[in-house]
Amino acid sequence: MDSFNHLISQSEVPVLVDFYANWCQPCHHMTPVIEEIAQEMEGKVKVIKIDVDKNMTTAMKYKVRSIPTFILFYKGVILWQQSGIIARHVMEQEIRKSLIPQS
Template structure:
């Protein structure tokens, strides 16, 4: 298993989805993320992180509610948002990165 640092240290933007299995809005985001991946293909990498299984990581990034999203490029956080995000917003932020 790669470390978080290795996974986010990439020229390709990495979208992190902090979620929980019991979270309704997180379930709502699943088809949006699938469509994002379908539309952007190799232009983005999507990582899903279950906050209940990765409490230390959620704490490190001050994730207080799910879903929460972050975009990393070359190991640096370039965007962060909480709550359900529309597809066009995620695309815009990834293309900006």
């Protein structure tokens, strides 16, 4: 948990967290989308995956009640959060909004 908190609060770029579980079919559906975004936006956003079955405390802290849940952090602040299957363009749009320099 400490390394997670450090990552989301100290990263120089926004951090997109994918809360998932191996048994979750919608999570599997979103995996290629997340991987493509991570590759295409490398250096502009960090993407990490958190298995809710192995990290229940973290999932509970951020009130993850359904999966997949995606949370976009910048300097420890939640900029965007959404659960379920999300269209790629919607997720990219939210990430791009976070790339505007924060004041």
